[in-house]
Amino acid sequence: MTCFDKMNSLVLIAEDEAEIAHILHAYLERDGLRTAIAADGLIALDLHRSLRPDIVLLDLKMPCVDGYEVLTELRRRGGTPVIVVSALADSLDKLHALRIGADDYVVKPFNAQEVVGRVRAVLRRACSARPSVLQVRELEIDLISHSVAVASEESSFRSRLDLTLTEFRILAYMAHFPTRAFTRAELADACLPGSDALERTIDSHAGKLRRKLKLAGAHGYFESARGVGYRLVPLL
Numbered sequence: 001m002t003c004f005d006k007m008n009s010l011v012l013i014a015e016d017e018a019e020i021a022h023i024l025h026a027y028l029e030r031d032g033l034r035t036a037i038a039a040d041g042l043i044a045l046d047l048h049r050s051l052r053p054d055i056v057l058l059d060l061k062m063p064c065v066d067g068y069e070v071l072t073e074l075r076r077r078g079g080t081p082v083i084v085v086s087a088l089a090d091s092l093d094k095l096h097a098l099r100i101g102a103d104d105y106v107v108k109p110f111n112a113q114e115v116v117g118r119v120r121a122v123l124r125r126a127c128s129a130r131p132s133v134l135q136v137r138e139l140e141i142d143l144i145s146h147s148v149a150v151a152s153e154e155s156s157f158r159s160r161l162d163l164t165l166t167e168f169r170i171l172a173y174m175a176h177f178p179t180r181a182f183t184r185a186e187l188a189d190a191c192l193p194g195s196d197a198l199e200r201t202i203d204s205h206a207g208k209l210r211r212k213l214k215l216a217g218a219h220g221y222f223e224s225a226r227g228v229g230y231r232l233v234p235l236l
Contacts (some may be wrong), residue, residue, distance in 0.1 A: 002027060004046075005058065008033075008034060008035045008190070009033055009034065009054040009055065009123055010033075010035070010036065010051060010052075010053040010054050010055075010189075010190070010209050011028050011033050011034065011036075011053060011054065011055050011056070011057060011119060012035075012036050012038060012044065012047055012048060012051065012053035012056045013025060013028075013035055013036070013038070013057045014038045014041065014044035014056060014057065014058045014059055014062060014067070015037070015039070015057065015059045015085070016039050016040055016059060016061075016062055016063055016071060017059075017064075018039070020085075020108070021037045021039070023112050024085075024112065024115065025055060025060075025195075027033070027111075027112040027113060027115070028116055029118050031116050033055070033116075033119070034189070036051055036053065040062055040063040040064040040065070040130060041062040041063065041064050041065025041066060041067065041069060041070045042064040042065050043064075044056070044058070044062070044065075044070050045065065045070060045073055045074075048077070048080065049077075050186075051163075051183050051186065052080075052177075052186075053078045053080065053084065054080070054081070054123060054126075055080065055081045055082070055119060055122060055123055055126070056074065056081070056082045057083050057085050057115070057119070058060070058070060058071060058082050058083070058084050058085065058086075058102075059084075059085055059086055060086040060088055060093070060156070061086065061087065061088070061096065067084065067086065067097075068096070068097070068100065071084070071097065071100045071101060072100055072101075074101070075100060075101035079126075081103045081122045081123065081125075081126045082102050082103055083103060083104040083105070083106060083108065083118055083119065083122060084097045084102045084103065084104070084105045084106065085106045085115065085179075086105070086106075086107065086108060086110065087108040087153055088107075089107045097161060103122050103125075103126075103191060104121075104122055106118060107235075116163060130132075132144045134172065134175045134176065136175050136178045136232065136233065137170075137218070137233060138151045138152075138217075138218055139151075139175070139213075139218060139221075140158070141145065141171060141172050141175050143172060146165070146168050147159070147160060147161075148160070148161040148163060148168065148171065150213070150216040150217055150218045154219065159216045159217070161212055161213070161216055162212070163209070163212065166191060166192060166205055167205055167209050167212075169190075169191040169192075170187055170191045170205055170206070170209065170210060171232075173187065173190050173191055174187075174230070174231070174232040175232060178231070178232040178233045179231055179232070179233055179234075179235050180231060181225035181228040181229060181230070181231045182225075182229050182230055182231065183213070183228055183229040184199040184202040184203070184227075184229045184230075185199065186229070187202050187229065187230070188201065188202055202229070202230075206222045206230055207222075209221070209222055210222040213224060220233065220234060221233060
């Protein structure tokens with residue numbers, strides 16, 4: 001997630017009770033958030049790795065891999081915000097989850113609208129802690145002004161790229177992990193939300209971005225990752 005598109009944030013709901021997962025899904029999507037659902041801890045970890053959600057709603061009593069193990073692994077991987085949503089109301093359970101790294105703790109039964117509010121609050125905190133400008137080689141990507149500058153090696157001059165909103169979203173999304181290979185489906189889901197964009201649409205945007213970057217003197221971007229999709233910069 002980047003601060004410019006909080007409305008399109010992806011929430012991973014790790015919940016084995018289908019009715020509860022459906023309620024959370026309905027309220028979150030009604031508030032403009034995207035969702036993915038994992039019915040057990042192992043699926044939750046797999047989806048976290050493949051989808052890179054902006055926040056996780058995590059039940060502690062999960063099959064296959066319990067919520068504490070999931071939370072521990074998520075903290076090992078990085079700083080994805082996690083809100084525990086659990087029937088375990090004991091203060092020791094709350095304290096243990098918070099010590100492992102949970103950002104918030106909600107006890108079941110819950111008010112779904114309150115959960116949405118807590119998700120928004122945690123996302124705001126996470127967003128404010130992130131840089132507003134991303135630097136990838138000679139690119140400077142400003143997430144607030146939606147502008148991209150290309151620095152010249154010969155001087156301090158910076159040329160500005162004229163990008164569409166979708167092109168900017170794709171570039172900014174990939175810039176957070178510039179050497180990671182992104183699938184076309186993931187890029188379409190994250191950067192063209194609510195559309196029925198086909199994978200070839202992403203190919204078209206990637207091709208236009210590559211050409212615009214080359215014209216501005218920035219070469220070697222949008223490398224094809226065979227069998228996957230694209231990475232922003234080549235692996236060393």
